[in-house]
Amino acid sequence: MPQDQRLLPASSRTVFFVSDGTGITAETFGHSVLTQFDLRFRQIRLPFIDTCDKAYDAVRKINEIGAEDGAKPIVFSTLVKAELSEVIQRANAMHMDLIQTFVAPLEQELGVKSTHTIGRSHNVVDSEEYKNRIEAINFSLAHDDGQSNMNLSSADVILVGVSRSGKTPTSLYLAMQYGVKAANYPLIPDDFERGKLPSALYAYKSKIFGLSIEPQRLSEIRNERRAGSKYASLENCRYEVNEAEAMMRREGIRWLSSTTKSIEEISTTILQEIKPNRSVY
């Protein structure tokens, strides 16, 4: 997304994300298309549009807003059932129908019909994949910040790094998005004095991944928490980062700098290392 949406000129257009489910796919995808334009859009999410009545309500809403705006709304939709999609198409809008656009050519290529079922996601809660995600979230929470050495053997990855280098949000993202059990362990001055990783970790070296960060940035982040402290001082941050990087090099631990990377980018990079392919989604 652009650096600061608020600085962009406002478009007169309203963007709708219409879905028979949560609308998260429509919205995620819509954002990546819209960020190709240096414009700011008002946006409205219309989730759970899973009956014709609700679809007609959505059409009325889209038309009302279009009339208010004096400009055609833009509609990103992910409606699986053709009849719902047809209703939405009646709205006076620019339509981006994500499912219908791609499902038909895919049916042809695969030589099979799609199931056209809504609410696949309604079964999500019973799926193994969903249970794994919830279990991974619980695991990552229980193993945040070196809280527990129990069951480290079942961790998929163990993140290490100095305090505030991004370990916690990355661990939670890996768990939530990918069902990856991510423990995290802080590297602290005690470790640097001993010149060794926390001893609980040695058995699991192959799954350790390090996060580092520029000292200047670290100092800014720490100052938001504890302004003026030694902990947050640039000098101390330089010391900790240098020591942590030296230790990771010495121990042969793979690491990256989180300074300019989002948790999504960090997580993607880590996944490439620890779980390059999954055969099942």
Added chain:
Amino acid sequence: MPQDQRLLPASSRTVFFVSDGTGITAETFGHSVLTQFDLRFRQIRLPFIDTCDKAYDAVRKINEIGAEDGAKPIVFSTLVKAELSEVIQRANAMHMDLIQTFVAPLEQELGVKSTHTIGRSHNVVDSEEYKNRIEAINFSLAHDDGQSNMNLSSADVILVGVSRSGKTPTSLYLAMQYGVKAANYPLIPDDFERGKLPSALYAYKSKIFGLSIEPQRLSEIRNERRAGSKYASLENCRYEVNEAEAMMRREGIRWLSSTTKSIEEISTTILQEIKPNRSVY
């Protein structure tokens, strides 16, 4: 996603998600298209394809796998730069080019050119929106399970419900995906005996949202943690759920049942209540 991918017949096809960024959009979207087919696909993510050299490497990889499979791979791509997209198109595959398919018609509709810049996401870390998300994650972690009454005034939502009704993963998802500061507070037998909400919450009643759950399901979940305990017994779960629902009704608190809902669905419903529209994404 289908109930259990492992039970579906395997397709001979491999699916690639090719992106100049993390590939999360391509993958999220690809999944919602692929789940329309009762087939299981091998999948490979090729993120960070942001130079022509990397794009040619990707083409070689796609062609190799296609030859191994003896079937054309399916490629979902989100490549912003036309030249990268053109390279990928050379792969012998079925191409679903998400950006190019929708950006051109949108340019026409809006009457402006798109910026065609890769790596918008590289600025993400400096954006207000990203900082809000990280702040929300930290807030939600600090306010998990009634840990802290501090700064509840700055919570966007306060989830309440019995232990293991889904409050923690929902709070974290709201924070991570939407930058919503979500505190959560357990409703415990002490509260039921007093017949009142935890007193810290009365000042914030308008932002309280309840989660309930079927006693049978709750008992299953609790038994995974503490098998055979009174806490996990069906009888106790029935008691707690009845009391919690009675209390929420009495206090006029909006709530939903999390029994068959994913954290995405729960979060979407809550957002509709507390934050129906956001004008800026």
